[in-house]
Amino acid sequence: MAPKLPDNVEALRVAGNESFRNGQYAEASAIYGRALRMLQARGSSHPEEESVLYSNRAACHLKDGNCRDCIKDCTSALALVPFGMKPLLRRASAYEALEKYHLAYVDYKTILQIDDNVTSAQEGINRMTRVLMDSLGPEWRMKLPSIPLVPLSAQKRWNSSPSENRRDIEESISKETASTKSRVSSAGDAERARVLKEEGNELVKKGNHKKAIEKYSESLLFSNLESATYSNRALCYLVLKQYKEAVKDCSEALKLDSRNVKAFYRRAQAYKALKDYKSSFADISSLLQIEPKNGPAQKLRQEVKQNLN
CATH class of the missing domain: 1.25.40.10 (Tetratricopeptide repeat domain)
Incomplete structure (x- = not known):
């Protein structure tokens, strides 16, 4: 018999995190989904909380190789809290795995506007540049979608988070995407x-x-x-x-x-x-x-x- 799930959003999020850490990605995804429905049923607006849940569920999809649902959840997370680092990194990785290199390039480039020290984004840009040059020719930059301009407020929000947390976020993204990311080589x-x-x-x-x-x-x-x-x-x-x-x-x-x-x-x-x-x-x-x-x-x-x- 399955254990009874908590009946509040925060406890469900914690339970989802625990399942994720244990490698039970489908179970974690279901728990985050339940937390989302509970949060949305309240009616009042909790954009940051909701964004985190979408982003967490996206991580589960990415681990399971379900890149399309990962992109969908990351996009929902970013609609609630624009320029969130985790959903941008997860979506970039999913785009890359689906060989949508132009869209991955845009997300990696957006991340580097927020913080130009994110190694996984720098490496992503290098990979995307090589493959786009190879497939689209010397005018490849002209064929890309426009890259959004990141407002100063979003940069400040990220830069104000403790450096320890920033490193943890980048490390967790690197681990999540390692199994999904294509090794691109022309x-x-x-x-x-x-x-x-x-x-x-x-x-x-x-x-x-x-x-x-x-x-x-x-x-x-x-x-x-x-x-x-x-x-x-x-x-x-x-x-x-x-x-x-x-x-x-x-x-x-x-x-x-x-x-x-x-x-x-x-x-x-x-x-x-x-x-x-x-x-x-x-x-x-x-x-x-x-x-x-x-x-x-x-x-x-x-x-x-x-x-x-």
Whole structure:
């Protein structure tokens, strides 16, 4: 039997937040919807409260990949409280996922008028600029809808919120949109990324690992879909004894290719250097399931086993 839901708006919002945190997005969406109906039934105007509920429900839709309903709820939230940061970011991400890049560009640009330090919006603008240039040509800016001018009052409202809260909001948006956001890369970007990766490989052969890291990092700015670029940069970090960075890059490589043997091996080496022998042993075991006769991996497993014992 389902637990009885609260009978006031604030308690319902809290219950919805709890369901959202637990990954129960459909349930959270239903609870926010109930809170909205209750609020609207009162008849009196509560624009800020209503806007938050629409924005929260939009986050649920975004998590579930329901981008159209996300856009609808964000638009309702913004009609009640114009230039709200969360609904703008959520709507931009949903537009991007639906490949409505011109509309995503407008929302990202609007966000940067409110606060030009929002990293996710800056990154969004860079992605949209590349794809719009590629699809619409050099006159792409002329083909965009008009970008609304953000009044000073909206900027002040955002800037007056504590910096801690602002960071929390941006971090929460980044986490919400990560699974939905398209990784946009034009053919030109992919080719540029490939050339830079090859330049990085040549620098590794010459033993210039610091410069190689710069090339691999630049390559990843153009396209972050290449598993080998991450595992190659991880090798450089290993040589320079930057083990935590090596672990991060190997993890990114494995997200893109779960059978990347080099990423498993290099992450195992990094974990060993960090004295995290359990994680190192787990990576070597995963590698040997893919390549049972891998000599260096067998040797590393023996070394790690001795440390574990």
